[in-house]
Amino acid sequence: MAKLNNNYLKLKAGYLFPEIGRRVKSFSDSNPEDSEKIIRCGIGDVTEPLPLAARDAMKSAVxxxxxxxxxxxxxxxxxxEFLRCAIANGDYRTNNISVDDDEIFVSxxxxxxxxxILDIFGNNNRIAITDPVYPVxxxxxxxxxxxGEANDDGTYSGIHYxxxxxxxxxxxxxxxxxxxxxxxxxxxNPTGATATKEQLEHWVSYAKEHxxxxxxxxAYQAFIQDPEIPKSIYEIDGARDCAIEFRSFSKNGGFTGVRCAFTVVPKELMAETDSGDRKPLHPLWSRRQSTKFxxxxxxxxxAAEALYNDEGKNQINNLITHYMSNAEKLRGACSDIGLSVYGGKNAPYVWVACPENIDSWGMFDKMLNEANVVITPGSGFGKAGEGFFRISAFNSDENVTKVCDRLKSIL
Amino acid sequence: MAKLNNNYLKLKAGYLFPEIGRRVKSFSDSNPEDSEKIIRCGIGDVTEPLPLAARDAMKSAVxxxxxxxxxxxxxxxxxxEFLRCAIANGDYRTNNISVDDDEIFVSxxxxxxxxxILDIFGNNNRIAITDPVYPVxxxxxxxxxxxGEANDDGTYSGIHYxxxxxxxxxxxxxxxxxxxxxxxxxxxNPTGATATKEQLEHWVSYAKEHxxxxxxxxAYQAFIQDPEIPKSIYEIDGARDCAIEFRSFSKNGGFTGVRCAFTVVPKELMAETDSGDRKPLHPLWSRRQSTKFxxxxxxxxxAAEALYNDEGKNQINNLITHYMSNAEKLRGACSDIGLSVYGGKNAPYVWVACPENIDSWGMFDKMLNEANVVITPGSGFGKAGEGFFRISAFNSDENVTKVCDRLKSIL
Structure with a gap:
């Protein structure tokens, strides 16, 4: 008889966003007069139109x-090759980072x-993941x-949090x-925090040693405003020996519905075989993509290529400016009412400590019921997220202004 | 130290198409005057323009x-939902096959x-694969x-061929x-053969029993001309209990560069857990797609939706008619010179027994050197493919006529 993958049975139900949906629906059903006022600052999805450069390029390709x-x-x-080259040039070589065209894998x-990416790794690796974390x-x-199995607190045994x-x-x-x-x-994602060059140097040094x-x-590098903060792990010496980088056009080019991203696998990058040899990962990922993609x-x-021409770059800049202006307003509103605010300076996510005596879901309910604003409870991203909530800056200027006013009115 | 997936080291080098490429290049380099005459009937890639209905729909969506x-x-x-519904209606319910919208997974x-799909299955299943076979x-x-490891003849231990x-x-x-x-x-793919209703009934009956x-x-169902041949496994009673169906817009709608397909996972379909319970696969595949796609x-x-409106259906029919007319010409030419011909009646692939005393690669070389036509050697699809070659009908009318003439001139 055919056997299923038992590991799937360990997965907790996709708790966070369905639960948010359930609570929003319940609120709307009980308060139909308020349901039209609801503003969604939960999921990190872009709201602004696709850049014209991308649209024009897509239509001519059709x-x-x-x-x-x-x-x-x-x-x-x-x-x-036209896109791999545009990426390697535009995102890396222009910034004096050495990446070859054929180290870019479009996805x-x-x-x-x-x-x-886990396809090319053995199942005997020790996995380290931040808490809070992107659940994927x-x-x-x-x-x-x-x-191993899930623990009562939502963590899984065998992961180093x-x-x-x-x-x-x-x-x-x-x-x-x-x-x-x-x-x-x-x-x-979700805290909006950035890592300094020195912090990343420590990580690269640890990775090389071990x-x-x-x-x-x-994926959010385009939102970095501070020139001192690295946009790529490859700005760190030695990172080509120990790092794979993932980037996306979803958030800079507004491609969440258009779908294009890429992964950089440097040719120097090695991992160990069962017999203790070290072999490069680049041919494995290339073979994986050829076979399963x-x-x-x-x-x-x-369309993605067009984001690298002058028109495309300008249009991306305008999008980033728009969302970062939202983030600044949201930061300001939270600060004004005395909340501790993190993120939102070099990222489209504002991460806020809940007011005293309110936990993450309590804050979610308060925002929904009193301000008609959907945020994301921090505890949904892991137990270390408890006591925080995330506001997404992906929205219209008008909605963000309303969110700021409503925040101030309820706290 | 990070460990790689050792199973990748068992893979034979992607031998077939690189070797074809190497031989074509070597011929072109040695015979520059003939290289422009080369006609490629190897890889199964469409050649005709994307249907207007799809192009128009894509541009308005942009x-x-x-x-x-x-x-x-x-x-x-x-x-x-608009596409899942168009598919479930257009490909199944219209033909009295029961498939719900939410059993369609667009990919x-x-x-x-x-x-x-292997993601959702355990690694303790016994795998049965035809020979010759699509190498993926x-x-x-x-x-x-x-x-297990690869054997000398290119098969892998642990697979039931x-x-x-x-x-x-x-x-x-x-x-x-x-x-x-x-x-x-x-x-x-590659033989162009079809299975009768009775043959599929045997398989469904076997699968249900075991x-x-x-x-x-x-993926090639659109090329079926004979109304007696099932286009879907779900035309067989009981198949919803034991079959997953994969379909694609690549070959009917010319979407090989546009990329859209779908998979049908019926809700009745079950597989066994380690503890011997039977659980449905539909939620596992849904979770897999939500998490990794x-x-x-x-x-x-x-664009895919537009293939189901009247204009789109007409345009698909024209494409199928075009390629099947090519297949018929290729079948005829091979028959005329006394070769045994299979496939090509309800499929865009013509599968031909090599002339006596010529093996698959011998025929490849003869066709390349003497007729300047690239075919695919049958042995590239498995050891049972030895002694055959595949001609793809995906080409222009003009090229197919030339291929037929050249075939006749060299044999």
């Missing part, structure tokens, strides 16, 4: 597919890639059999036990 | 993304899905650790040992 002479069928599974999302890192390790809190500025300490795969995400690999999620829609790849 | 009022960010990970390719089924099982040949009309016998996951692909699951790849680009989903 036209190309309409003619015999310019029709394209299967493209290279790792992405078209349909960083969520997908941070999950799929945890769940994909559960699915892959890299953890690294608490992040105001004391460490939401950048974890170096673990006191050896770990092999280390998930770092900066600017951070043969660990850093899985560096830089067929790259991204051609018009989408042309 | 325009929608350009306006605040109609902008869409993240869509449902399983696909938009970026059948190749991806036939690989990714084999390689993804190797990667997932479902096989089911030979397909003229004696069984390229539809395998029911195995004489129990198997849990059974890959069937009809119309078949608790096996049939992974039914129907973000669905397909919105404009691409609109």
């Amino acid at each position: 036209d190309e597919l309409g003619s015999h002479d310019t029709f394209r069928g299967y493209g290279p599974e790792q992405g078209y 349909d999302g960083s969520k997908c890639d941070t999950g799929n 890192y945890v769940d994909t390790n559960v699915m892959a059999g890299n953890t 690294m608490p992040c809190n105001p004391l460490n500025s939401f950048v974890p300490e170096i673990p006191d036990e050896p770990v092999d795969l280390i998930y770092l995400c900066y600017p951070n 043969g660990s690999i850093i899985l560096y999620d830089a 067929n790259s991204v829609s051609y018009p989408v790849q042309r | 325009d929608e993304l350009g306006s605040h009022d109609t902008f869409r960010g993240y869509g449902p990970e399983q696909g938009y 970026d390719g059948s190749k991806c899905d036939t690989g990714n 089924y084999v390689d993804t099982n190797v990667m997932a650790g479902n096989t 089911m030979p397909c040949n003229p004696l069984n009309s390229f539809v395998p016998e029911i195995p004489d040992e129990p198997v849990d996951l059974i890959y069937l692909c009809y119309p078949n 608790g096996s699951i049939i992974l039914y790849d129907a 973000n669905s397909v680009s919105y404009p691409v989903q609109r």
